Amino acid sequence: MFSRRKFYSVSYLLVNHVKLTNRPNFRKTICLYQNNAKISTTIGIDAKLNLKLRSVEPQEAKIIDGKKIAEDIRGELREQVQEWMKRENQRAPHLTAVLVGEDPASHTYVKNKMKAAAEVGITSETKQLPKTISEKELLSILTDLNNDDRVDGILVQLPLPEHINERKVCNYVSCDKDVDGFNEKNIGRLCLDMNTLIPCTPLGIQELIKRSEIETFGKHAVVVGRSKTVGMPMMMLLHADGRHETGAMDATVTICHRFTPPSDLKKFCKMADIVIVATGIPGIIKDDMIKPGATVIDVGITRVFDEKTGKSKLVGDVDYDNVKKVAGYITPVPGGVGPMTVAMLMRNTFVAAKRLAETRNDKFIN
Secondary structure, three states: OOOOOOOOOOHHHHHHHHHHHOOOOOOHHHHHHHHHHHHHHHHHHHHHHHHHHHHOOOOOOOOHHHHHHHHHHHHHHHHHHHHHHHOEEEEEEEEEEEEEEOOOOHHHHHHHHHHHHHHHEEEEEEEEOOOOOOHHHHHHHHHHHHHHOOOOOOEEOOOOOOOOOOOHHHHHHOOOEEEEOOOOOHHHHHHHOOOOOOOOOHHHHHHHHHHEEEEEHHHOOEEEEOOOOOHHHHHHHHHOOOOOOOOOOEEEEEEEEEOOOOHHHHHHHHHHHHHEOOOOOOOOEEEHHEEEEEEEEOOOOOOEEEEOOOEEEEEEEEHHHHHHOOOOEOOOOOHHHHHHHHHHHHHHHHHHHHHHHEEEEEHHHH
């Protein structure tokens, strides 16, 4: 025979709690409801757990293709330069490189920079000087370039011979033409979060992060390396206020260096959402030092001997093959930061050319 058992809605039970409490079938109904709720809750927890387990299956990091991003930037610059020349009736921006000595790596770097300049419509020349040139002679050449209105950007390829003071030379380049961003006035403006010519490698890293849509606001970033050309300006760009002129990244920054104990280095890196490494020590950053899903930017580049192939190869500061299994984003070496440094040099040259053209126009008007 069909049972006349009654089932009540939750809202009905709550509203009529007092009335129902004394009814004979009430307790049975509540027990049945609670059992059903427990079963439903258990199924829900299992489903969420299974979904969570599926979502954390190991996946390799997304590769940040610096070569492709740099190519895109050069294409954008080429269009901007052409439009500026046409609209403002200006000559092409001009970049002069000063190369001292016969270091093969320096020659390769300068050659690549001049090739990139031609690609974006920037004219260029290389002043190749002997290793024996005196500091006084080099400074005299820089004075001439500073005063030459046909030159918009000056870069002095580092390193310089030991008998020449690099800091003195970098400061001697006019801050208006200092496309490397190494003049102390430009560094000072960067530290004050003011509009300036920013060192190319940190600027390139900032662009990589932004174009990869990696969140930096309020995130924890660790910079490993405190050089005046990469580590220090990188720290400034990461932590400064994004509302100001440098368009910085609003991160909380920890900076580590050669005197940071290895245990602390591991601890800091493990906490970081973004790790940027510029030490020149191959493989210093291991997979057990990286938080799952973190962004890893490898600035280091060192040529080492590969025992498997019997040939030399370029490697970074990160144990790439293992770290990419943990990180969320990672830059390769080569093909990561390097091409971006050159692209930013071209951007700085164009920025310098526009500013100098405005200055010349103001002088002419006045």
